Amino acid sequence: MKRTIASLAVLALACAGAALAADPSKVARGKYLVTVAGCNDCHTPWIVGANGPEPDMTRMLSGHPQDFKVTSPAKTPDEPWIMTASVTNTAWSGPWGVSFTANLTPDPETGLGGWTQRNFTDTIRSGRHHGRGREILPPMPIRMYRNFTDDDLEAIFGYLGTIPVVKNRVPEPLPPAAPVAGK
Amino acid sequence: MNLAVALVASMLAAAVAGATPSIAPLPRWLSDTGYGAPEMQSFTPRYALWSDGAAKRRWIRLPAGTTIDTSNTDAWDFPPGTKLWKEFAFDGPVETRLIERLADGSWRFATYLWLADGSDAELAPEAGLRRLPVSSAPNGRYAVPSRNDCLACHEGPAVPVLGYSAVQLEAPPLPPALGYLHANCGHCHNATGAVAGIDLVLAQSAADPQASARATRASMFGRASRFRSRDGDAARRDHVIVERMHSTNPYTRMPPVGVQVVDREGVALVEAWIRHNSEEISR
Numbered sequence: 001m002k003r004t005i006a007s008l009a010v011l012a013l014a015c016a017g018a019a020l021a022a023d024p025s026k027v028a029r030g031k032y033l034v035t036v037a038g039c040n041d042c043h044t045p046w047i048v049g050a051n052g053p054e055p056d057m058t059r060m061l062s063g064h065p066q067d068f069k070v071t072s073p074a075k076t077p078d079e080p081w082i083m084t085a086s087v088t089n090t091a092w093s094g095p096w097g098v099s100f101t102a103n104l105t106p107d108p109e110t111g112l113g114g115w116t117q118r119n120f121t122d123t124i125r126s127g128r129h130h131g132r133g134r135e136i137l138p139p140m141p142i143r144m145y146r147n148f149t150d151d152d153l154e155a156i157f158g159y160l161g162t163i164p165v166v167k168n169r170v171p172e173p174l175p176p177a178a179p180v181a182g183k
Numbered sequence: 184m185n186l187a188v189a190l191v192a193s194m195l196a197a198a199v200a201g202a203t204p205s206i207a208p209l210p211r212w213l214s215d216t217g218y219g220a221p222e223m224q225s226f227t228p229r230y231a232l233w234s235d236g237a238a239k240r241r242w243i244r245l246p247a248g249t250t251i252d253t254s255n256t257d258a259w260d261f262p263p264g265t266k267l268w269k270e271f272a273f274d275g276p277v278e279t280r281l282i283e284r285l286a287d288g289s290w291r292f293a294t295y296l297w298l299a300d301g302s303d304a305e306l307a308p309e310a311g312l313r314r315l316p317v318s319s320a321p322n323g324r325y326a327v328p329s330r331n332d333c334l335a336c337h338e339g340p341a342v343p344v345l346g347y348s349a350v351q352l353e354a355p356p357l358p359p360a361l362g363y364l365h366a367n368c369g370h371c372h373n374a375t376g377a378v379a380g381i382d383l384v385l386a387q388s389a390a391d392p393q394a395s396a397r398a399t400r401a402s403m404f405g406r407a408s409r410f411r412s413r414d415g416d417a418a419r420r421d422h423v424i425v426e427r428m429h430s431t432n433p434y435t436r437m438p439p440v441g442v443q444v445v446d447r448e449g450v451a452l453v454e455a456w457i458r459h460n461s462e463e464i465s466r
Contacts, residue, residue: 097434114380122377125331130378132335132371134439173434 022162030159033152034061042139043101045088053089062111062166064090064100073098073177083139092139098174099137106161110169120157124148137173206285213295213304216281217244218268228351230362233446235321238272243347256349256390258341263288267344274319278327279304282337282344290343292333321444332440339370339377340386349389360456361387361396363449367438368424374398382409404460422457425450 034040044055045065059065065088074084074093083094090101103111112120115130122131127142129135136142148156210216217223223242231239245251246264253259265284270276280294295304296315311329337343350357350365357365369386371378384402388395403410403424410423427437428450436442 116377116380118377119380126335128331128335128439131331132339132378132439134434137434172432175432175434 022158026155027159027162029152030155030157033148033156034159037145037156039104042089042092043104045090047088055089059166059168061104061160061163062168063103063170064088066110066169066171070098070100070171070174073174092137094138095176096137096173097176099140100170100173101140103166103168103170104160105163105166105168107165107167110167111165112157112160113165115157117154117157120160121150121153124153134173206287206289206291209281209291209293209306211306213279213281213306216268216283216295217266218242218279218281220244222247223268226347226352228346228348228366229356230351230359230366232345232366232441233449234271234441235444236273237277237320240270240272241346242268253349256354257388259344259348261342261344265344267347269346273317273325275301276304277315277317277320277325278307280328280333290337292330292337292343294327294333296327326441326443328440335440336370336438340373341375345370350387354389354392357387357392358396358456360452361399363452364399364424367446367449371438400460403457404464425454425457428453 039061040055040057043061043063044057045059045062045068046053047056048054064070064086068086068088068091070086070091076095077084083092085092092099105111106113108114119130123129123136124142125131125146127136127146223244225240225242227241244266246262249262249264251259251261251265261284263284263286267282268279270279276297278294278296281292283291283293285291294307296307296312297304307327309330311332312327315325315327316323317325337345342348345351345366350362356362364385365387368383370376372381372383373379373386374384382402384395384398386395387399402408403422405411412422424437427435429445430436431445436445
């Protein structure tokens with residue numbers, strides 16, 4: 001019994017710590033920004049619901065589903081068309097190859113759980129993973145999103161740290177089928 | 184299709200624009216940066232960064248009467264006013280990059296593109312140039328880095344000067360593969376930089392080379408390593424590092440900046456070292 005009380009006390013302290021770490025007004029602001037910036041449009045897989053295609057919020061912001069295998073770019077459309085989207089709206093094929101939307105949930109292995117605020121801010125600002133890795137590919141509107149303020153990016157990253165964890169390993173992007181093309 | 188290519192190229196180019204404004208404007212011409220002055224001292228680091236086979240030359244110039252504070256062996260403190268230049272050439276100079284320490288202690292980065300007649304070089308656009316036609320470069324094109332690309336590598340370690348350090352110039356030589364990993368990967372993959380969370384430590388220390396070599400082995404082959412093979416062979420030959428170095432997929436290859444062509448000698452060196460470790464570990 002004593003052990004249970006002690007455990008509860010530790011749990012209560014841990015919860016208090018977590019609450020202090022995640023400022024509720026900042027998290028709410030982050031949720032608002034994520035909602036109106038359209039993150040769910042591509043980072044949440046779409047399904048056909050009662051009213052037609054809609055984001056499957058049970059897999060909110062978990063990126064391109066790992067079980068939905070895409071192995072090659074789509075057939076290049078004739079002009080004036082340029083891009084092709086998968087039925088989930090999470091895979092995009094174009095002259096750059098195929099891009100897959102990232103898992104933004106706080107899963108430490110497959111999402112942003114291992115990322116720091118700096119990693120997130122550097123990514124959005126530079127258009128490269130962690131600010132230094134590969135480029136973020138179309139259709140991510142990085143040239144607009146880089147204009148978020150530091151406060152906005154902190155609110156967004158803070159909110160993303162509170163959403164349900166989804167373990168989903170998004171594949172690496174595919175290069176273009178033909179040499180040259182987008183790179 | 185040309186329209187599509189142009190649109191995507193512009194989308195990608197825009198992704199690297201934008202950097203911190205500098206204190207004073209950079210000179211338009213390389214000749215106005217102090218380049219060519221007799222005080223420039225050339226140097227050659229022991230372990231070179233692979234740059235698609237470009238021929239490279241490097242120089243440093245300290246302000247008169249100043250010295251480098253080397254009391255921290257692994258993070259030399261350069262005096263304000265220090266300038267370093269690095270020339271990249273394919274049958275003639277293409278660009279000369281400049282790193283400068285400003286009076287307030289901050290650093291700035293720029294690159295200058297050589298005129299066809301070789302008389303001078305002109306400041307490159309801040310967003311870089313993705314496809315500068317250079318007939319003798321691989322695939323006939325050359326990527327000039329954006330200012331953000333400069334930061335991608337040079338902002339990683341404690342000091343942004345990568346080639347002029349104790350490891351590169353003074354310390355006892357490292358095993359070649361560790362030197363290679365240090366020079367080509369360690370500026371991002373180290374224990375303290377922005378991507379320390381990846382848990383891959385490839386930077387080497389002149390102060391304690393045994394400890395840094397141990398950290399590298401642990402991060403690549405140790406029991407807790409995320410890069411250790413799941414099939415039980417701790418250091419199998421197709422280690423993810425070799426896969427990434429071998430990759431020609433621009434989205435997965437490493438390093439992610441400044442490389443179009445696989446460095447076959449470098450890959451062979453690292454591969455042989457991994458094989459050696461594999462044998463050591465399985466004994």
